Amino acid sequence: xxxTAERLPPLNALRVFETTARLLSMQEAALALHVTxxxxxxxxxxxxxxxxxxxxxxxxxKLALTPAxxxxxxxxxxxxxxxxxxxxxxxxxxxxRSLKIRAYTTFSMYWLIPRLTSFHGLFPDINIxxxxxxxxxxxxxxxxxxxxxxxDGDWPGLVALPLIPNILAAVCSPALxxxxxxxxxxxxxxxxxxLARPDDWSQWLASQGYTDLDGMHHRNYExxxxxxxxxxxxxxxxxxxxxxxxPLIESGDLVYAFPHELDMHAYTYYFVMPGNRPIRPxxxxxxxxxxxxAEMDG
Numbered sequence: 535x536x537x538t539a540e541r542l543p544p545l546n547a548l549r550v551f552e553t554t555a556r557l558l559s560m561q562e563a564a565l566a567l568h569v570t571x572x573x574x575x576x577x578x579x580x581x582x583x584x585x586x587x588x589x590x591x592x593x594x595x596k597l598a599l600t601p602a603x604x605x606x607x608x609x610x611x612x613x614x615x616x617x618x619x620x621x622x623x624x625x626x627x628x629x630x631r632s633l634k635i636r637a638y639t640t641f642s643m644y645w646l647i648p649r650l651t652s653f654h655g656l657f658p659d660i661n662i663x664x665x666x667x668x669x670x671x672x673x674x675x676x677x678x679x680x681x682x683x684x685x686d687g688d689w690p691g692l693v694a695l696p697l698i699p700n701i702l703a704a705v706c707s708p709a710l711x712x713x714x715x716x717x718x719x720x721x722x723x724x725x726x727x728x729l730a731r732p733d734d735w736s737q738w739l740a741s742q743g744y745t746d747l748d749g750m751h752h753r754n755y756e757x758x759x760x761x762x763x764x765x766x767x768x769x770x771x772x773x774x775x776x777x778x779x780x781p782l783i784e785s786g787d788l789v790y791a792f793p794h795e796l797d798m799h800a801y802t803y804y805f806v807m808p809g810n811r812p813i814r815p816x817x818x819x820x821x822x823x824x825x826x827x828a829e830m831d832g
Contacts, residue, residue, distance in 0.1 A: 543584045550577035551589065552614050555607040556674070558597045612810045615674065619811040631816045632661040636681035638730075639666040640758035641803065644778040645698070646682070649827050656823065660816050668730055668757065673808040679817050680807045684731075686800050693807045695821075697828045700802035701776040702738050704791040707768040711789050714771070717742065721749045724770030726761045729754050734773040741796045762788065777831070 554563040554574060564571040582589055589603035599607060637646055642664060650662060671681050673692075687694040706714065706723075713719060717739065725735050732754075736747070753770060755761050761772040762779065766787045774788070776795065782788040805824055807813065813821070 541584075543581055544577075547577045547581040547584070548610055549614065550574055551581050552607065552610050554578060554590075554597070555599055555603065556611070558599075560597065611674075615808070615810050616812065619814075631659055632663055633814075633816050633820055634663045634665070634677055634679045635820075636665050636667060636671050636676075636678045638668065638682065638684070638757065640762070640775075640778055641682055642666050643759055644781050648781070652827070653820070653823050657819055660819060662820070671806075673811075679814070680805060680821070682803055683806050684801075684803055687802075687804050689806065691809050693809050694804040695806075695825065696800075697803045697805055697824070698777045698831065700798040702734055702773050702796040702798060703776045703779070703794075704738065704771050705762070705774040705779055705783070705788040706765050706771045706791045708786065708789050710768050710771065711791055714791050717744050717792070718746075720771060721751075724751045724753050726764050726770040726772035727752055727754045728758045728761050728773070729756050730758075731773075737798075738773055738794070738796045742794055 550563065550567065550569075550573075553566055554560055557563050557566065560571045560574045560578075564574045567574065578590065585606075587602050587606075588600050589606060591598045591600055646664070650664075653660075653662070665678075670683070671678050682697065683689075683694075684700070687696060710723065713722065727735060735752075739745070739747070751770075753764070755764065758772075758775065758778065762774065762782060764770060765772040765774075766782065771791050779788060783790070805821065807817070807821070
């Protein structure tokens with residue numbers, strides 16, 4: 535091993551390299567780091583000289599990683615993320631034990647928040663900072679410890695653990711239910727859609743061999759919580775995720791429009807954590823509690 539290989543490269547150069555490799559633009563890296571493009575270029579050259587290896591392929595308006603650069607970026611990115619996380623953990627330990635959790639509005643309202651009472655009772659020293667968003671999270675750039683996401687769970691670089699069954703069912707107000715006897719009766723009302731899951735209705739109908747969608751009237755809403763509110767007020771029939779609609783069914787605000795249910799199997803809700811950082815003790819506690827509650831309810 536050469537003397538250069540035994541020494542750590544300049545840490546500032548590593549930080550500049552990681553940002554530039556992630557954005558593949560020296561201009562954007564300069565903006566992100568609040569320096570000039572010339573300063574970014576200088577740090578990259580310094581690192582390449584230290585490594586005696588070219589990390590980027592430069593052209594007039596394009597920047598790409600060399601094979602060596604791609605391999606180095608994977609290691610550097612993982613190492614810096616671990617350092618960031620360790621720094622945050624040590625710095626915040628004496629202040630509070632907080633977890634930042636991202637979820638969907640409907641999931642938070644009808645599943646997670648009602649169960650958090652149990653968590654707060656068991657672990658009063660851990661503060662859950664819950665935020666909601668339909669957008670996908672970026673653990674590298676956003677201050678989020680874990681998230682609850684809907685999908686197939688195949689997300690490279692992330693740890694994704696299935697939470698609850700995703701079973702689709704048609705729901706409506708008790709008054710509207712009186713006029714629904716067969717699937718053809720849906721043509722006399724409005725199908726309420728969630729924009730985040732535009733295919734739920736067609737999949738639920740197709741699972742019963744029903745493909746005659748002509749004459750169906752549709753209305754779109756951003757999230758399921760809005761669909762549920764519209765359905766409760768008799769504005770149409772919504773497709774609900776059964777686990778989330780249970781409180782509204784039990785209260786009598788909604789009823790099942792038809793008995794048929796569609797299990798979406800692997801396409802369901804997952805508890806998602808970054809795979810490139812150690813699990814904080816607080817997150818391990820929350821993870822274990824959440825999985826236990828999901829199993830109990832399942």
